Amino acid sequence: MDIHPSRRGFLTLAAATGALAGLPAFTASAAPRRPADAPAATDPRHLLWWRAPADDHSMIEQGLPVGNGRLGALASNDPGRELLLVTDATMWTGGLNDTLDADGQFPYGREDFGSLTLLARLTVDLPDHDLSAVTGYRRTLDLAQGVVTTSYVRSGVTYRRQLFASRPDDVLVLHLTQNGGGRYTGTVTLDGTHGEKPSGAESFAGAFPGGLRYGTAITAYGSGGTVRVDGTRITFTGCKDLTVVLSGGTNYAPDAATHYRDPFLDPEALARAKVRAAARNSADTLLRTHVADHRALYDPFDISLGTSTAQQRALDTWERLRARARDGVPDPELEVAYLQFGRYLMISGSRGSLPMGLQGLWLDGNDPDWMGDYHTDINLQMNYWMADRAGLSSCFDALTDYCVAQLPSWTDLTRRLFNDSRNRYRNSSGKNAGWTVAISTNPHGGGGWWWHPAGNAWLCNTLFEHYEFTRSRGHLERIYPLLKGACEFWEARLLTTTLPGTSREVLIADSDWSPEQGPLDAKGITYAQELVRALFGNYAGAAAELGRDRGYADTVAGLRDRLYLPVVSPTTGWLEEWMSPDNLGETTHRHLSPLVGLFPGDRIRPDGSTPADIVAGAAALLTARGMESFGWANAWRSLCWARLKNPDKAYQLVVNNLRPSSGGSNGTAPNLFDIYQVERGRGIFQIDANFGTPAAMVEMLVYSRPGHVELLPALPDAWSAAGSLTGAPVRGGFVLDLAWRDGRPTEARLRSVGGRTTEVAYGSRSRTVILEPGESVTLKDLAR
Numbered sequence: 001m002d003i004h005p006s007r008r009g010f011l012t013l014a015a016a017t018g019a020l021a022g023l024p025a026f027t028a029s030a031a032p033r034r035p036a037d038a039p040a041a042t043d044p045r046h047l048l049w050w051r052a053p054a055d056d057h058s059m060i061e062q063g064l065p066v067g068n069g070r071l072g073a074l075a076s077n078d079p080g081r082e083l084l085l086v087t088d089a090t091m092w093t094g095g096l097n098d099t100l101d102a103d104g105q106f107p108y109g110r111e112d113f114g115s116l117t118l119l120a121r122l123t124v125d126l127p128d129h130d131l132s133a134v135t136g137y138r139r140t141l142d143l144a145q146g147v148v149t150t151s152y153v154r155s156g157v158t159y160r161r162q163l164f165a166s167r168p169d170d171v172l173v174l175h176l177t178q179n180g181g182g183r184y185t186g187t188v189t190l191d192g193t194h195g196e197k198p199s200g201a202e203s204f205a206g207a208f209p210g211g212l213r214y215g216t217a218i219t220a221y222g223s224g225g226t227v228r229v230d231g232t233r234i235t236f237t238g239c240k241d242l243t244v245v246l247s248g249g250t251n252y253a254p255d256a257a258t259h260y261r262d263p264f265l266d267p268e269a270l271a272r273a274k275v276r277a278a279a280r281n282s283a284d285t286l287l288r289t290h291v292a293d294h295r296a297l298y299d300p301f302d303i304s305l306g307t308s309t310a311q312q313r314a315l316d317t318w319e320r321l322r323a324r325a326r327d328g329v330p331d332p333e334l335e336v337a338y339l340q341f342g343r344y345l346m347i348s349g350s351r352g353s354l355p356m357g358l359q360g361l362w363l364d365g366n367d368p369d370w371m372g373d374y375h376t377d378i379n380l381q382m383n384y385w386m387a388d389r390a391g392l393s394s395c396f397d398a399l400t401d402y403c404v405a406q407l408p409s410w411t412d413l414t415r416r417l418f419n420d421s422r423n424r425y426r427n428s429s430g431k432n433a434g435w436t437v438a439i440s441t442n443p444h445g446g447g448g449w450w451w452h453p454a455g456n457a458w459l460c461n462t463l464f465e466h467y468e469f470t471r472s473r474g475h476l477e478r479i480y481p482l483l484k485g486a487c488e489f490w491e492a493r494l495l496t497t498t499l500p501g502t503s504r505e506v507l508i509a510d511s512d513w514s515p516e517q518g519p520l521d522a523k524g525i526t527y528a529q530e531l532v533r534a535l536f537g538n539y540a541g542a543a544a545e546l547g548r549d550r551g552y553a554d555t556v557a558g559l560r561d562r563l564y565l566p567v568v569s570p571t572t573g574w575l576e577e578w579m580s581p582d583n584l585g586e587t588t589h590r591h592l593s594p595l596v597g598l599f600p601g602d603r604i605r606p607d608g609s610t611p612a613d614i615v616a617g618a619a620a621l622l623t624a625r626g627m628e629s630f631g632w633a634n635a636w637r638s639l640c641w642a643r644l645k646n647p648d649k650a651y652q653l654v655v656n657n658l659r660p661s662s663g664g665s666n667g668t669a670p671n672l673f674d675i676y677q678v679e680r681g682r683g684i685f686q687i688d689a690n691f692g693t694p695a696a697m698v699e700m701l702v703y704s705r706p707g708h709v710e711l712l713p714a715l716p717d718a719w720s721a722a723g724s725l726t727g728a729p730v731r732g733g734f735v736l737d738l739a740w741r742d743g744r745p746t747e748a749r750l751r752s753v754g755g756r757t758t759e760v761a762y763g764s765r766s767r768t769v770i771l772e773p774g775e776s777v778t779l780k781d782l783a784r
Contacts, residue, residue: 025252025253025254025262025265025353026070026088026090026170026249026250026251026252026265026267026270027265027270028270028273028274029170031277032168032169032289032293033168033289034281034285034288034289035288035289035292036288037288038288039145039287039288039291039292039295042142042143042144042145043144044313045333045336045337046142046143046144046337046340047140047141047142047143048140048141048143048317048337048341048672049138049139049140049141049316049317050138050139050140050316050317050318050670051137051138051316052137053076053077053078053079053131053137053139053150054074054075054076054077054078054083054671055076056076056078056081056083059074059076059083059085059364060074060362060363060364060669060673060684060685061661061669061670061671061673061675061685062076062669062670062671063075063076063085063362063364063671064077064139064141064148064163064671065345065348065360065361065362065671065673066146066148066163066164066165066172066348067165067345067348067349067361067362068165068166068167068170068172068348068351069089069167069347069348069349069350069351069352069353069395069398070088070089070090070170070249070351070352070353070354070361071086071087071088071089071119071165071170071171071172071247071248071249072086072087072088072089072165072348072349072361072362073085073086073087073122073163073165073172073362074362074363074364075148075163077139077148077150077161078131079126079129079130079131079133079134079137079150079152079154079159080125080126080127080128080129080130080131080133081123081124081125081126082123082124082126082150082161082174083121083122083123084121084122084123084163084172084174084246085118085121085362085363085364086118086119086120086121086122086172086216086246086248087116087118087119087361087362087363088119088214088248088249088250088353089116089349089353089354089356089361090212090249090250090252090353090354090443091116091117091118091119091212091214091250092114092115092116092117092212092252092442092443092444093110093111093114093115093117093208093209093210093212094110094111094112094113094114094115094208094210094442094444094446095112095114095210095211095444095446096259096409096444096445096446097112097113097114097442097444097446097447097448098413098416098417098446100417100420100422100423102422103422103423103424104420104421104422104423104424104426104451105423105438105449105450105451106438106440106446106447106448106449106450106451107448108371108440108448108449110367110371111209113371113373113440113442113446113447113448114210114371114442114444114446115366115367115368115371115372115373116357116359116363116368116371116372116373117193117194117363117366118193118363118365118366119193119214119216119248119249120190120191120192120193120204120216120246120248121190121191121192121193122172122174122188122189122190122191122218122244122246123188123189123191124174124176124186124187124188124244125186125187125188125189126184126185126186127185127186128154128185129152129154129159129186133154134152134153134154134159135152135153135154136151136152136153136158137150137151137152138150138151138152139151141341141344143298143337143340143341143343143344144294144295144298144299145164145291145294145295146164146165146290146291146294146298146344146347146348147162147163147164147287147290147291148162148163148164149161149162149163150163154182155182156180157178157179157180157181157182158178158179158180159176159177159178159182160176160177160178160179161174161175161176161177162174162175162177162283162287163175164286164287164290164291165290165348166278166286166289166290166293167290167293167294167351167352168289168290168293169274169277169278169281169286169289169290170247170274171245171246171247171274171275171278171286172245172246172247173243173244173245173246173278173283173286173287173290174243174244174245174246175241175242175243175244175283175287176241176242176243177240177241178240178241182240183224183225183238183239183240184222184225184236184238184239184240184241184242185225185236185237185238185239186235186236187230187233187234187235187236188201188218188220188233188234188235188236188244189201189232189233189234190202190203190204190216190218190246192204192206192216193366194206194208194366198232199268200229200232201229201230201231201232201233201234202217202218202219202229202234202272203215203216203217203218203268203271203272204216204268205267205268210444211259211261212250212251212252212261213250213251213261213265213266213267214248214249214250214251214267215248215249215266215267215268215269215270215271216246216247216248216268216271217246217247217248217268217271217272217274217275218234218244218245218246218275219244219245219275219276219279220234220236220242220243220244220245221242221243221279222236222239222240222241222242222243223239223240223241224238224239224240224241225237225238225239225240226238226239227239227242241283243279243283245275245278245279245286246275247270247271247274247275247278248267248271249267249270249271250267251263251265251266251267252354252443253265254354254401254402254405254406254443255405256405256406256408256409256412256445257408259444259445260405260443260444260445294347297347297392297394297395298343298344298347300391300726300727301343301390301391301392301726301727301728302724302725302726302727303336303339303340303698303723303724303725303726304332304336304722304723304724305332305333305335305336305718305719305723306330306332306333306718306719306721306722306723307332307333308331308332308333308334312329312331312333312334313333317334317337317670317672318660318670320334321334321658321659321660321668321670322660324655324658325658325659325660330718332718332719332723334658335654335658335697338658338668338672338693338694339390339693339694339697339698341672341690342386342390342690342691342693342694343386343390343391343392343694345360345687345690345691346386346387346390346392346395346691347392347395348361349361349362349687350387350395350396350398350399351394351395351397351398352398353398354398354402354443355374355380355383355384355398355399355401355402356383356398356687357372357373357374357375357379357380357383358370358371358372358373358374358375358379358686358687358688359372359685359686359687360383360687360690362673362685362687368684369678369684370440371440371442371448373440373441373442373448374402374440374441374442375439375440376437376438376439376440376441376452376455376458376459377439377452377455377458377515377516377591377593378515378591378632378636378688379632379686379688380399380441380459381458381459381462381600382632382635382636382688382691382692382695383399383687383688383691384396384399384462384466384691385600385639385691385692385695386691386692386694386695386698387466387691388465388466388469388470388729389469389694389695389698389699389728389729390694390695390698390728391727391728391729391735393466393469393470393729396466399462399463400463400466400475400478400479402443403459403463403479403482404478404479404482406441406443406445407435407481407482407485408445409444409445409446410435410436410437410441410445410447410456411434411435411485412445413435413445413446413447414432414434414435414436414489415432415433418432418436418451419432423451424511424520424521425450425451425453425510425511425512425513426510427492427493427510428495428510428511429492429493429495429510431492431493432489432492433488433489433491433492434456434484434485434486434487434488434489434490434491434492435456435482435485435486435489436451436452436453436455436456436486436489437452437455437456437459438450438451438452438455439451439452439455439515450513452515453489453493453509453510453512453528454509454512454527454528454531454532456482456485456486456489456535457486457490457528457531457532457534457535458531458596459482459486460479460482460483460486460535460538460539461531461534461535461538461600461601462600463475463479463482463483464479464483464538464541464542465600465731467479467542468705468706468731468732468733469729469730469731469733470729470733470753470754471732471733471753471754471755472754473545473546476542476545476546477546479542480542480543480546480548483535483538483539483542484539484543484549484552486535486539487535487536487539487552487556490509490532490535490536490559491555491556491559493509493510494507494508494509494510494532494559494563495507495508495509495510495523497523497524497564499564505562506562506563506564507559507562507563507564508523508524508529508563508564508579509523509524509525509528509529509532510523511523512525512527512528513525514526514527514577514578514585514591514593514594515527515591515593516589516590516591517585517586517589517591518577518578518584518585519578519584522578522579522580522584523579524564524578524579525577525578525579525593525594526566526575526576526577526578526593526594526596526597527577527593527594527596529563529564529565529566530566530594530596530597530601530603531596531601532563533560533563533565533597533603534597534601534603536556536557536559536560536563537560539553539556540553540556540557540560564579566579566594566597567614567617568613568614568616568617569581569582569583569617571583572620572621572624573616573617573620574617574620574621574624575594575595575604575614575617575618575620575621576594576617577593577594577621587624587625587626588624588625588626588628588629589625590629590630590632590633591633592622592625592633592636592637592640594621595618595621595622595640597618598618598622598640598643598644599636599639599640599642599643599699600639602705604618604643605643606643606644606645615644618640618644619644622637622640622641622644625637627649627652627653627656628656629666630666630676630677630686630689631657631666631667631668631674631675631676631686631688631689631690631692631693632674632676632686632688632689632692634653634656634657634689634693635653635657635688635689635691635692635693635695635696636692637649637653638650638651638653638654638692638693638696638700639692639695639696639699641653641714642696642699642700642703642713642714643699643703643713645713645714646714647700647714647715647716647717648716648717650696650699650700650714650716651700651714651716651718651719653696654693654696654697657674657689657693661675661683663681663683664677664680664681664682664683665677665683666683669685672690673685673687673690674686674687674688674689674690674693676689698725698728699713699714700713700714700715700716700719701713701715701723701725701728701738702725702728702730702736702738704730704731704732705731705732706731706732706755706758707732707757707758707759708732708758708759708761709730709732709734709736709750709758709759709760709761710761710762711738711740711745711748711760711761711762711782712738712740712743712744712745712762715740715743720740720742720743721741721742722740722741722742723739723740724737724738724739724740725737725738725739726738729753730750730758732755732758733752733753733754733755733756733773734750734751734752734753734755734758734771735750735751735753736748736749736750736751737749737751744762744783745762745782745783746780746783747778747779747780748760748778748779748780748782749776749777749778749779750769750771750776750777750779751771751774751775751776752771752772752773752774752775752776753773754773755771755773756770756771756772756773757769757770757771760779760782761782762782762783763783765782765783765784766782767779767782
């Protein structure tokens with residue numbers, strides 16, 4: 001019997017989710033609108049800069065990232081040899097991976113599950129521009145414009161190159177100019193990283209065993225000299241300027257019915273067409289088009305946390321990081337730059353393609369740790385905590401698109417494989433419905449490593465929170481099948497038990513693992529109980545808003561009322577992680593799984609609505625977890641302390657993440673990527689802290705839930721003198737502008753983007769605001 005799903009079955013579920021409409025992919029597009037005006041100059045607050053290029057062997061710590069949401073690169077910026085490590089978000093090996101191992105769990109390797117890999121390497125060699133032969137070297141990353149610039153002087157001539165990744169033209173552009181009568185002579189070489197045979201100097205194609213095809217193409221043009229193809233490279237001689245344009249991609253299509261492939265797409269031919277189309281325009285035109293597109297997302301949100309000193313501003317970015325750690329003196333503009341760098345990465349890595357996984361869009365090889373995958377037990381969710389909070393709601397769409405497109409496959413795998421008798425997490429009731437995921441997921445509809453029953457609830461809650469920020473009915477309609485399917489899974493999974501010493505019956509989650517520690521077969525883990533409670537509430541809200549499934553919504557509400565909720569251990573004084581008074585894991589474990597009801601959830605609140613012993617137990621557990629961990633774990637801790645209104649601890653964890661990484665230690669690399677120490681002497685890039693830390697910074701300034709906005713809940717002394725926040729979305733469908741001085745708000749402006757009523761609070765004072773969509777109100781007396 002064929003146990004694989006039929007195309008008809010996939011099409012039915014895909015149609016129900018809207019998964020076949022507006023699918024992101026590497027595809028042809030219409031010519032973009034060309035702005036006539038030159039880009040405005042960038043405020044120095046939005047510039048990062050360095051005095052030295054990246055070492056080819058340290059690209060992940062030193063290379064500067066660019067990206068258009070799908071196509072990206074790390075750049076070395078070396079005067080004599082520019083190296084670009086090029087990536088495409090869909091450049092994945094592996095496949096569906098639907099044959100379980102002997103223990104009922106998923107295989108987890110680079111060939112079966114798959115891995116994100118490099119698309120290409122591009123090098124531009126300038127033999128006479130060795131670093132030792134130039135002076136005045138400087139490279140900058142303009143966060144506001146999305147441009148990397150390198151400049152230096154050689155023989156009295158100032159040379160300059162700009163690199164950007166254009167979304168409107170779907171290309172990478174490297175533009176070399178000079179001032180003073182200089183010339184460029186050298187070579188451009190395009191190489192694959194999987195043993196591909198080049199089609200010539202200007203393109204190559206390849207395919208993986210799983211059926212994914214890919215291709216890359218370049219072109220180069222200049223003035224005042226010659227540019228020609230010479231075998232497998234492009235040579236240029238005596239050019240006043242040079243422009244190199246690259247495009248590439250795969251035939252990935254987020255459609256389960258076609259096994260996530262477009263069989264009719266020729267990626268190499270499409271890449272050639274894109275570079276030819278872009279090359280019909282001047283580099284200046286391409287730059288103007290790119291900057292206008294980038295700034296449309298970057299500019300609406302801004303933040304000021306105070307003024308740095310002239311001495312701090314005179315340091316380059318790496319020197320400033322080291323000085324901040326060495327001297328212990330706050331550098332508020334550096335902290336703002338770190339937050340804005342996170343926003344830059346979001347704009348660069350999450351538009352019109354797959355969402356960002358563990359390393360986002362940037363690699364230095366084909367063997368990223370954990371495959372660069374989508375970890376569903378914190379990392380994927382954390383990657384998108386910042387998007388709405390920092391004014392980039394449209395960048396969240398990549399996560400929505402991914403989950404919607406994966407749902408048919410996730411549903412099929414759950415129905416066929418979850419209750420396998422070898423799976424220790426199977427439903428002991430024998431029932432099975434809906435969908436769930438593994439701890440790791442890939443773009444091919446598959447899972448890796450172990451089953452993760454509560455992962456469906458956490459993904460759904462993340463998707464629903466985006467609705468709370470945007471009030472987008474279209475988004476809610478798209479995610480409704482995900483919410484309902486997750487509820488159906490939990491309806492089948494929950495067990496009825498009687499609490500010891502009582503006659504009270506409650507519902508608890510079946511055997512599971514509290515990520516990523518403790519017993520593997522614990523029932524009623526706090527992590528699952530909290531996530532499922534939130535899921536049930538979110539589903540009921542969605543069903544009511546959309547006017548659907550009233551009977552089933554009532555059933556789910558009834559289940560929610562019967563869920564067991566964790567208590568405080570009489571032994572440890574902590575909120576219990578397991579249904580046991582004992583600590584069954586590591587005290588300082590990196591995960592805060594039992595605290596998901598504090599953050600990202602809202603059940604545990606220090607506002608009197610939550611029993612005081614539960615709040616105290618959560619705080620005690622958070623204290624026990626400690627203040628030193630990996631970057632993403634520190635970010636989560638900071639968010640939790642912000643929710644508990646403890647600015648000192650929330651801020652200290654931000655500062656901890658800004659510490660310079662040395663020898664692979666936890667901290668921030670010279671290029672501001674977060675480094676995760678996997679073992680002594682070896683650190684890797686993991687992007688979640690680059691998003692989680694900015695999210696914590698915003699949460700320190702404003703907390704929101706539907707119907708309630710709280711100003712400056714955890715404002716640290718370092719930011720208290722004066723500051724402002726502009727264009728910050730809040731849950732409930734509003735956007736906030738906020739200014740403060742001497743630790744108190746001076747003005748708050750709230751604009752509705754769909755919300756109608758909310759309470760705005762500061763300290764013990766509050767005001768009720770009623771607005772129609774599009775209306776705004778300014779409040780000036782909350783601190784009196």
